[in-house]
Amino acid sequence: xxxxxxxxxxxxxxxxxxxxxxxxxxxxxxxxxxxxxxxxxxxxxxxxxxxxxxxxxxxxxxxxxxxxxxxxxxxxxxxxxxxxxxxxxxxxxxxxxxxxxxxxxxxxxxxxxxxxxxxxxxxxxxxxxxxxxxxxxxxxxxxxxxxxxxxxxxxxxxxxxxxxxxxxxxxxxxxxxxxxxxxxxxxxxxxxxxxxxxxxxxxxxxxxxxxxxxxxxxxxxxxxxxxxxxxxxxxxxxxxxx
Numbered sequence: 001x002x003x004x005x006x007x008x009x010x011x012x013x014x015x016x017x018x019x020x021x022x023x024x025x026x027x028x029x030x031x032x033x034x035x036x037x038x039x040x041x042x043x044x045x046x047x048x049x050x051x052x053x054x055x056x057x058x059x060x061x062x063x064x065x066x067x068x069x070x071x072x073x074x075x076x077x078x079x080x081x082x083x084x085x086x087x088x089x090x091x092x093x094x095x096x097x098x099x100x101x102x103x104x105x106x107x108x109x110x111x112x113x114x115x116x117x118x119x120x121x122x123x124x125x126x127x128x129x130x131x132x133x134x135x136x137x138x139x140x141x142x143x144x145x146x147x148x149x150x151x152x153x154x155x156x157x158x159x160x161x162x163x164x165x166x167x168x169x170x171x172x173x174x175x176x177x178x179x180x181x182x183x184x185x186x187x188x189x190x191x192x193x194x195x196x197x198x199x200x201x202x203x204x205x206x207x208x209x210x211x212x213x214x215x216x217x218x219x220x221x222x223x224x225x226x227x228x229x230x231x232x233x234x235x236x237x238x239x240x241x242x
Contacts, residue, residue, distance in 0.1 A: 024209055026200070026210060032210065035191050036214065038191055039191035039196055042186060042191065043176055043218075044221070045103070046103060046106055046110070046172065046176045046192070047169045047170070048169055050108075050110035050172045050176075051169040052111075053108070053110075053112070054112075054114040054118060054168055055118055055161065055168060058164075059118060059122050059154075059157070059161060061115070061122075061123075062120070062121065062122025062123040062126060063123075063157075065077070065119070065126075066125070066126025066127045066129075067130055067149055067153065073123075076123075080116045080119060080120060083113070091113060092113065092175065096109070096179055097184055103186055106176065106185060106186065110175060114168065122157060122160065122161075125156075125157055126157070129153050134152060158236055159233045159236045163230065165229070166226060166228055166229025166232070167225075167229060170225040170226055173218065173225075174218070176194055177194035177197070180192045180194025180195040180197075181198050182198075183198060193217055197211060197215060
């Protein structure tokens with residue numbers, strides 16, 4: 001019974017450059033390139049959507065706390081300090097182990113846990129902006145707080161928001177890959193770059209490309225996001241250039 005199984009595995013396991021399979025196949029005969037592309041769609045979706053959710057929460061709370069200060073600022077800072085006092089990796093592992101997340105659940109969990117850094121950054125910028133002359137002038141002519149925050153403060157935070165979004169997307173792709181690698185993220189048969197790394201460990205000696213390619217794509221994607229974010233920041237905020 002063992003010999004036929006091994007023979008079938010050898011027949012389905014093709015290396016790079018095989019006919020009809022540029023990046024080979026896995027042990028089940030599935031095209032590796034097609035799985036990489038589909039897994040990239042999943043990993044990027046998690047990164048982008050979770051980062052957008054996190055950014056929305058962080059920017060909103062950051063502007064409100066920075067503008068109003070006082071009790072509102074104290075309450076939000078207490079929440080942020082409490083969440084940051086728990087190691088993020090342990091918190092994510094606990095949540096992932098309890099919920100057994102699907103793609104949608106993982107997006108929501110990551111978005112709801114990763115907003116604290118954005119809030120603190122936006123809060124600091126808002127504290128500086130609210131003392132500018134144009135903000136004081138807007139208050140003097142009777143502009144409402146909502147109009148000041150939306151029309152005067154938010155546009156001046158654009159460069160900070162863009163850089164934060166790019167960094168968050170890259171960071172969340174790494175988080176998703178790490179959780180999936182540990183078996184607590186996206187579950188097979190749905191592929192992601194993280195769980196493709198996990199599933200390919202047993203075949204490292206026979207097909208190193210199964211391990212190398214997902215790792216290369218994760219590294220390249222995150223690096224490109226960081227570079228794009230930095231370039232957009234320089235384009236919209238020339239004063240930040242060296």
